[in-house]
Amino acid sequence: MVVEESGRRATFGEVFAVREFRVLFGSFALLVAGDTVKMLAFSVLVYARTGSAGLSALAYMSGFLPYVVGGIFLLSLADRVRPRRLMIVGEVVRVAVCLALAFAGLPVWAMLLLVVATGALGPVFGAARTATLPELLPGDAFVLGRSVLSVTSAGAQIGGLAVGGTVLTLTGPAGALLITAVLSAASAVVLRLGLPDHPARAGAGAGGNPVGVTLRVNRRLLADPGVRGLLLANWIPMMFVSGAEAVVVPYLSERGAPSQAGLVLAAFAAGVAIGDFAVGRFAAPGLRERLSFPLAAGLGVPMLGFAAGPGPAWCLALAVLTGSCLAYTLGLQRRFVEAAPEDVRGQAFGLLTSGQMTTQGLGAALAGGLAELVPAHLAIALTGAGGVLAALALARHLRPGPKASASEWRQHRVTN
Secondary structure (H helix, E strand, O other): OOOOOOOOOOOOOHEEEEEEEHHHHHHHHHHHHHEEEEEHHHHHHHHHHOHHHHHHHHHHHOOOOOOHHHHHOOOOOHOOOOOOHHHHHHHHHHHHHHEEEEEEEEHHHHHHHHHHHHHHHHHHHHHHHHHHHHHHHHOOHHHHHHHHHHHHHHHHHHHHHHHHHHHHHHHHHHHHHHHHHHHHHHHHHHHHHHHOOOOOOOOOOOOOOOOHHHHHHHHHHOHHHHHHHHHHHHHHHHHHHHHHHHHHHHHHHHOOOHHHHHHHHHHHHHHHHHHHHHHHHOOOOHHHOOOHHHHHHOOOOOHHHHHHHHHHHHHHHHEEEEEEEHHHHHHHHHHHHHHHOOOHHHHHHHHHHHHHHHHHHHHHHHHHHHOOOHHHHHHHHHHHHHHHHHHHHHHHHHOOOOOOHHHHHHOOOOOO
């Protein structure tokens, strides 16, 4: 276990010295890479069945759409069920879904329904994983652990897309889905053998309607000014980045280089990995928190460069710069842990993630609508301006200040 020292910067060596974190890290890498391959294979499978580009795109996004449902109605399960058990159930569900998509011969509508229905549990499984981190990595080690997982997520997405294309060529969609199922099964075994079976959090194990509890706790989280401000600071600037990403394909298509879109989108992810590694590794805890505001305000600046109609090479550079500024979220992590009460920490992190997924989808939709009104390069530039304005509006929450109202929460502990 990492020893917490106030104000001391943790190291990657200390983080990876914790055996349980290594287990979470390995299973998380398998999760992200497997999900990337799964949704790519599912999209190809639907296109092969229907010949519809629209249904194929819907299939690719169907794994993300249910996050809003799970985030609103089911998140209390992350605190009411033992975290290891919940994570293992998530892997088993993924195995079953992959096998059903590959070999059950379901019609397309049934496959879409299956992915959406099971995807609603995704925020719950993810919240159980994230809420376990502060128990394994106290103090600054938790922030560094989150940085490692963010870098891993970006790298696994890039690797999953690259490997997924090769796997699809060699095995076809069914073979790729089978490989994803095997990886998920292996992850379940790793979790079962390598992670302690911690109990559900205090006050979370009692009975009651999980939907009602989720709604009640979500209302209380959003009613707390400190928690609400940190949630918005995590959600809103990031929303404009996803909006810019959504218009990359139309923009490069207008310039006659649609084949470069994949590289530019990968550059956004590469920027995220670079920024999170640099800020997580080299910035002391206090500096990391002070960087949140300038980085959040700066993430929209590179997107303003699209107003000049840059070529693919400049697009890559601007995408990397934009993605690297998303490291602003690292400076919010410690404050969020302190603001959220321990007995509903799983739901708090689940709400954070669900809101990020939902607002990113909203940002993509808004930017897509904007691109119908103005040229694509101007739409990207306008999303950049929106990102700068959003950071300025949220400056009070992005800047470090007094600890959030965790003490008030402890006086009003959530009960079922």
